[in-house]
Amino acid sequence: MVDPRTPVIVGVGQFTERLDDPGYRGMSAVDLATEAVRAALADTGADVAEVARAIEVFAGLRQFEICTPFADPPLGASDNYVRSVAKRVGADPARAVLEPIGGNGSQKVVTEFAGVIAAGDIEVALVLGSEPGSTAKYFSNRADKPDFTERVGGQLEDRGYGFEQYMSEYTAKHGLTGAPVQYGLLDNARRARLGLGVADYRRAMAELFAPFSKVAAKNPFSSSPVERSVDEIVTVTDENRMICDPYPRYLVARDTVNQGAAVLVMSVAAAARLGVPEERWVYLRGHADQTEQDLLDRVDLDVSVSARQAVAEALRVAGIGIDDVATFDLYSCFPFPVFAVCDETGVAPDDPRGLTLTGGLPYFGGPGNSYSLHGIAETVAEMRDKPGAFGLVGANGGVMSKYSVGVYSTEPADWAPDRSRELQADIAALPTIPVTRNADGRGTIETYSVRYDWPEITGVVIGRLDADGSRFMALSTDERLMALMTEGDPLGAKITVTADGDVNRAQLA
Structure with missing residues (x-):
């Protein structure tokens, strides 16, 4: 027996x-x-129209x-x-x-409204997301392109864009205008x-992601259901071109997709009243x-404190350890977010449990901010097939800026x-590193990337000044430095x- 306000995923x-x-x-x-x-409504096993009418909150993830x-x-x-979707389903x-924006949003919003349900403020909420990026690209230069404009009006709690959390004028001027770099x-x-x-390192990244592609190849919802070998992922070709160092295309999230996902959560009392069979209930433990x-500001650019703390806390709330997790779906826009969780938890990159249920963003598809809704959907389905097991979803947003974790199980427990x-x-x-915006002098490359996606191949540097150890950013097209960045280490x-106005320029010393 659990508190009747306890939230459960039912569809x-x-x-x-x-x-x-x-x-x-x-x-x-x-x-x-x-x-x-x-x-999602049909997945409840209850009367679809009745369940739709019972939904009090529709929460959408921004495309x-x-x-x-x-x-x-x-x-x-x-x-x-949000209301356009609600209208179409009779809600x-x-x-x-x-x-x-933020890829953490899927799990964050599910957790938020599960908590609102547990507090007794509402009984039923739906989280939804979608991306039509592939269709938008397809019709971009066609005369017969559709018009998706709609005017439905109505109440909307628009929480804003949020992109300013992930970049500044300074970082944008130094090339940080996209996720790959x-x-x-x-x-x-x-x-x-x-x-x-x-x-x-490139082979290690390919060895991490090749098993993801194998999962994606079998997933009917994948945007690119093709299994890739380690050698395919490692080898740079016209098809697998370099995007931004260290990533060829097969290591980069696939954002040109047409995908949608939805998660329906309600109180145990509402689920019973609406006739949702108990075997459909999955708890956010x-x-x-x-x-x-x-x-x-980060002292160490190679770790994620937010992922470490979020995973540890979600496991504590669930009352289990990492070894008790049966399935994972870790946000995988690039290798780093997966490696970061592995590094912090001791889970091996080749753990036999696997690190994805969807197939990952480069292969299953990366539908923007709503990818982890698909991860949650797959996890819920797995938990129903494995009663009493626990599945962990790790959702990442920004530049490893926000991390949200959910642990799911059919094993009942009150909301904690x-x-x-x-x-x-x-x-x-935590301590921070001082940043010199307009840098002059000698320094050392702390880390770097190369933008192959710009008209002129350009190096992007984060470095430390020899004079005081402060951090700076710089761009480079210097021939000697670019040769080292593209052909060496x-x-x-x-x-x-x-300093060249608002932009720092680097060359090999």
Whole structure:
């Protein structure tokens, strides 16, 4: 017996549309999410219409196409994404919420509204997300492109864009305008700590991700269900071109997808009243959310304190240890987020339990901020098939900036609060590294990436000034330094840096 307010996941749904599908329809973000929500409603095993009417909160995860105020969605969009979906499934929630950007958002929002249910403030909530990026790209230069504009109005709690948490004017001017280059800095920092060469580390990344592709190849919701060997992932070709060092394309999250997912959570009392069979109930047994220091403030760029603390706290709340976890789905936009959790928990990269249930973002697909909804959906399905087992979902946002963890099981237990707020004080108390914005003098490369995705191949450096040990960023197209960055190993190399207006320029010393 558990408290009747205890939240349970009772329905999950996923949907994927591929360009080469025989029945490809070119669906909007709203339509993709609607298919996933319909699947989640059906997954409850209860009366679909009755359950839809009972939903009090629809919480949506923001798509890439509406992530900034700087550009309009290429094919148009709804003025209220969340209520457009609700309307299509016969729901009229009292509250509609649109979350800021961040891949941690899927788990964060599920945890948030599970807590609201446990407090007795509501009984039923739905979390949904979708991305139509593949369709947007397909129609970008076509005269017959659809118009996805909708005007539905209604209440919407728009929590803002949130991108300002992940970048600053200073980092943007120094090339950190996309995820591959940002994570390239982190993976190369980790390589420096381990003392591995370029080729050895790239093979380690490929060995980590090849098993992910094997899972994706068997997943009917994958955007790219193709198994890749270690050699395929390692070898740079026209198809597997370099994006940003150290990543060829097969190590990079696949963001041109058409995918949707939804998770339905309600109180035990509501589930019983609405006729959801108990075998559909999955409990959120552990949970935690942590926020990292800003990128340049971190003393160590090769670790994730937020992931360490979030995983440990979620396991504590669940009352289990890492060895008790039966399944994992770890956010895998690039190798670093997976390695970071492995490093902190002692889970081996080749752990026989596997580290993904979906197949990972480069192969299953990386539907923006909503990827981990798919991870939760797969975990719920696995827990139903393995009664009493525990599954862990790790969701990452920003530049390893936020980490949210959920531990799921059919094993009943009352809702237990976590100590995320108290633990956050530990991160706030960490030391920081001083940053020199306009740097001049000699320095050392701490970590680096190379932007192959720019018109001119450009090096991106985080370094330390010899004079005072302060950190700086710099760009480089210096011929000698670029040769070292693209053909050798510049970690620890001596450079000179010069301030050029708002941008620092580096060359080999």
